[in-house]
Structure formats: C-alpha cells, structure tokens
Amino acid sequence: MNHNTIIVEKMVNGGYGLARLTKGSIILLQNSLPGEKIYLGTIEKRKNTHFGEVEKILSPHPQRIDPPCPYYHRCGGCDLQHCSYEGQLDIKTQIIKEMFQGLSSSVSPPLPSPLQFGYRQRIRLQVDKGKIGFFKFRSSEIIPIKACLIAHPAINRILEILLERKEFQTLCRNSCQVELHFNPADETISLLLYYQRKPRPNDFATARELTARVDGLEGLFFKGDSFALVGLENDKGRILSQRIPANGYAAFTLSWEIGGFCQVNLLQNCNLIDYVQRVFLSSESHTVLDLFCGMGNFSIPLAQSAQSLVGVEGQGSSIRCAESNSKAAGLTNTCFIKGAIHDVCRRLLKEGRKFETTIVDPPRQGLPHLATDLASLSTRSIIYISCDPATLVRDIKDLLKHNFHLVSVQPVDMFPQTHHIETIAVLEKN
Structure with missing residues (x-):
C-alpha cells in the first residue's frame, strides 16, 4: 500500500493514535500523539482493524520527547515514553472522558504517580x-x-x-x-x-x-x-511485605506470598488506598463486602471503621495472607472466604446477606454477568476499582439498569509510561 500523509485525531484506549485513511477508514498508530502530522509507512489489516507504522513525524506534538529507554521502539512494554509525563496524564484524562461520555460529565484528572520511573515492584x-x-x-x-x-x-x-x-x-x-x-x-x-x-x-x-x-x-x-x-x-514461599502509613486510619502492614498478587506500584498503592478510604461512607454499623479482596489491600483499612467485612478471593495464598494481615492489624470483625466470586455471591444471596458497601477490584475481564447479584447484595454503594476502562464502562452500564447511579470517576496513574489506566468508580443506589 502506498505511503500516506495523515493527521492523528486523538488517542484511544490501548495507547494508539487514531487517524483516518483517504477513504475514511480508521487506522491505529503506535508512537503517535494527537494533532501530529504523520508520514505513514507499512499498513497491516488484522481482522477489521488497520494498524499503521509511523515512518516519520512531520509535525510533532509540543509534549513529544525523546524516550529515555534504549529499548523503547522495540520492546512491547511501555508505549507512551515519547510523551512528557504531563502529556501522558492529559491523554489518559481525555481517554477516560470519552469512554464515559453519556455516563458521567465529571471525570477527575488522574492521581499522578509519585514516581514516573523505577516504580514497579x-x-x-x-x-x-x-x-x-x-x-x-x-x-x-x-x-x-x-x-x-x-x-x-x-x-x-x-x-x-x-x-x-x-x-x-x-x-x-x-x-x-x-x-x-x-x-x-x-x-x-x-x-x-x-x-x-x-x-x-x-x-x-x-x-x-x-x-x-x-x-x-x-x-x-x-x-x-x-x-x-x-x-x-x-x-x-517467601513473605513480602509493605508498611502502609496512617492516613485517616491506623497504620498497618500488608504481606503477600511470592507469586501472589499485589499492586506493582507500591507508592501509588498507598494513594489508591487513601482515595478508597475517603469515598467509603463508613459508620460503626456499616457492613462491607470486598470481592476480589486479594491479601486485604482494601479490606484492612476499611474494616477499621466498619461493623464487619467479608472478603472473597479465589486464590488460596491471598486468603491466607488476608487472614494473617487482618490478625496482625488487630481486627476481629473480618471474615475471608475462598471461592469463585459468582458462586460465593449466589451463596450469600441464598443466606439472605446484605452489605451497605461492596468493594470490587476484579482482573481485566471485569464483572461479566454479576450486576444482578451485586445489586441485590449492595444496599447503599459500590466502589469499583478497575484496571481496564473498557470492561468498567460495560459493567457500569449493567449496574445502572439495577437502580444505581454513577457518583464519581477517578483515574489513578498506576502505570506511568504505559497506556494502562486504573480507575475508581463510585456508584450509589437511587
């Protein structure tokens, strides 16, 4: 296919620049930024999507910089190093705003990461x-x-x-x-x-x-x-641990086994915990359900100001650590259940259990086919922490059909230099 000169319209989820070919077909470009005039090289069609190679930047974006990593144009990891950090945050804001168009008119700017490099655990x-x-x-x-x-x-x-x-x-x-x-x-x-x-x-x-x-x-x-x-x-196994400083709750230690899950950006995880604690409408009579609780990343601070908390997780090592972390924090109001999330939710419903707040922090696939059960279990609010805005939007649309409304959307930059975006959405029952 012949070379083309095109202009990047915007950035979209996945870290691509979106442009249009002469016939109007959409093409996705790596290593591009909004408004840039691009000399297009090789074009490849995969399924129904065109992907293009940027051969030359004819008109660079003001935030374009030289990537500091020597592997940048070959390694498939970081994909935004060609943009300043301020520009990366702007891009992520615009992506989330567009994805939530029609669902929320108020998307907050991302919480910036304390470290832009050297942050991965x-x-x-x-x-x-x-x-x-x-x-x-x-x-x-x-x-x-x-x-x-x-x-x-x-x-x-x-x-x-x-x-x-x-x-x-x-x-x-x-x-x-x-x-x-x-x-x-x-x-x-x-x-x-x-x-x-x-x-x-x-x-x-x-x-x-x-x-x-x-x-x-x-x-x-x-x-x-x-x-x-x-x-x-x-x-x-070997136990790894991080001390979480006091900030509206008592300081505590999170420990996890080697191979078990923890947030890779440890400093930003502290900010993530703080934000969830702030939006958590706690009271002494508050009951909490923490789905995909892991080793208790949110369970431990939230249980400090709740009447009771039930954590659910499918990984045995995480449950062991959650129980140990709860005990080390001096908590006596937590209960952790090992099992598949959908199965445990159905069991809790059969038992007639209700929770004022449900915290969910699922993997990338989100919460397919769980909205009805979540709506029945949650009497007041849902705090949804997502690592994939596409599945988050899908799940929120399902929850809105079950008498919830969207209160706030807060992106959190857990992964600087990459397109990945962590997002916290708060929903309340009408």
Whole structure:
C-alpha cells in the first residue's frame, strides 16, 4: 500500500493514535500523539482493524520527547515514553472522558504517580533459546534487555548481576519466564522461575549456588504447570511485605506470598488506598463486602471503621495472607472466604446477606454477568476499582439498569509510561 500523509485525531484506549485513511477508514498508530502530522509507512489489516507504522513525524506534538529507554521502539512494554509525563496524564484524562461520555460529565484528572520511573515492584521476563527480555510489540519475538527503567532500581541491580552468572543461564535453559520481586520490607530480591519440568536435585544445587553468590538475592523459587511452587529446601514461599502509613486510619502492614498478587506500584498503592478510604461512607454499623479482596489491600483499612467485612478471593495464598494481615492489624470483625466470586455471591444471596458497601477490584475481564447479584447484595454503594476502562464502562452500564447511579470517576496513574489506566468508580443506589 502506498505511503500516506495523515493527521492523528486523538488517542484511544490501548495507547494508539487514531487517524483516518483517504477513504475514511480508521487506522491505529503506535508512537503517535494527537494533532501530529504523520508520514505513514507499512499498513497491516488484522481482522477489521488497520494498524499503521509511523515512518516519520512531520509535525510533532509540543509534549513529544525523546524516550529515555534504549529499548523503547522495540520492546512491547511501555508505549507512551515519547510523551512528557504531563502529556501522558492529559491523554489518559481525555481517554477516560470519552469512554464515559453519556455516563458521567465529571471525570477527575488522574492521581499522578509519585514516581514516573523505577516504580514497579516486580517484572516478568520471557526466556527462549538464550534470550531473556520482553516481547516485541504484537509479536512473540523476545527483545533482550539488561535493565527496565520502570522497574525498581534494586531489581535492575540484581538483574545485571544475574545476566552475567552461568548458574542463572543454566537455570534459564529450562525456564520459559522469570520474575524478579522486590521486597520493600528488607529491599531484597526474590527470583521466581517458571520451569518447563519439575526441578531436579541439580537444579536445586545450582539455585543454592546462585543465591549464595548474589548478594541481595534472598529467595529462589520454581513454579510450573505440572507442579506447585517450590523453593530451596522445599520452602513453600517467601513473605513480602509493605508498611502502609496512617492516613485517616491506623497504620498497618500488608504481606503477600511470592507469586501472589499485589499492586506493582507500591507508592501509588498507598494513594489508591487513601482515595478508597475517603469515598467509603463508613459508620460503626456499616457492613462491607470486598470481592476480589486479594491479601486485604482494601479490606484492612476499611474494616477499621466498619461493623464487619467479608472478603472473597479465589486464590488460596491471598486468603491466607488476608487472614494473617487482618490478625496482625488487630481486627476481629473480618471474615475471608475462598471461592469463585459468582458462586460465593449466589451463596450469600441464598443466606439472605446484605452489605451497605461492596468493594470490587476484579482482573481485566471485569464483572461479566454479576450486576444482578451485586445489586441485590449492595444496599447503599459500590466502589469499583478497575484496571481496564473498557470492561468498567460495560459493567457500569449493567449496574445502572439495577437502580444505581454513577457518583464519581477517578483515574489513578498506576502505570506511568504505559497506556494502562486504573480507575475508581463510585456508584450509589437511587
């Protein structure tokens, strides 16, 4: 297809610039910004969508900058480094406003991240045929890296050492992925290897030698499709923890097991907790349901000012940690249930349970087919924390059919340099 000169109309969810070809067809562009005049290179059609390659920027946006990461145009991770941070926040505001058009006329500006780089608590690298790195954009090709600018500096320090160690290279031969986890409690790193077979005595011996030789590497674990998480000397896991400072609630500690879920942006997570606490209409008689509660990220602070809280989570390690975190915080009004969210909600309804506030923090797929049950369980409000605005909008439309109205929409920039947007929506019953 011939080259075209086009103008980017706007940014859309997914980090793409949207433009139109001469025949009016929409085309999505990486590495572009609103209003830029683009000299278009290769065009590829996937299903019913055109994707274009920016060959040259003829008229750059005022907020365009040189990406600081040397892997930027090859790695498929960060996709907004070519824009200033102020510009990134503006883009995310406009995307959320457009997606919520007709649902809310008031979308607040995003809460900015305390750190723009070096904020990630963990990274997962792909491994294949000696290559260790991230996937290229929309590809299974691995781009080898030596450091990741959005990873915590301690992760990059250990990664640099690991890449030079023959023991690490030996272990990677049987790995498809490796994760490095930063523990904020002692600022050490744990390594999790996704192994393609059960580890053997030689693997454990190599792992012991590696941890002994790398200062700051405090744990090494194997996990695979055919076996459960296992560490050295059959260690079942390592506990990582973060102290959450007092801010309208008593300070507490969140602990989670290696491989368990936590928010990757630890400092911004404190702001996320604070905001949820502020919009939570608490009282001594308040009953709370926390769906997808994880290790108690919201359960612990909210339970401090509620009559009772029930947390539901499908992952056993998270439930164990939620119970432990609640006990460590001195709470006696919490109950945590392990089970599939839809199944537990139906069970609670059969028991005639009602909750004044429901907190939901689902994965990217959101809450399909759950609106009716949520509306029956929640008597007053729903606080919905979402990592995917598309599924959030879909679910809110369903909830609006069940006697709820949308009170506020607050984006939270958990993932600077990327298009990803965390959003908190508050709904109240009419």
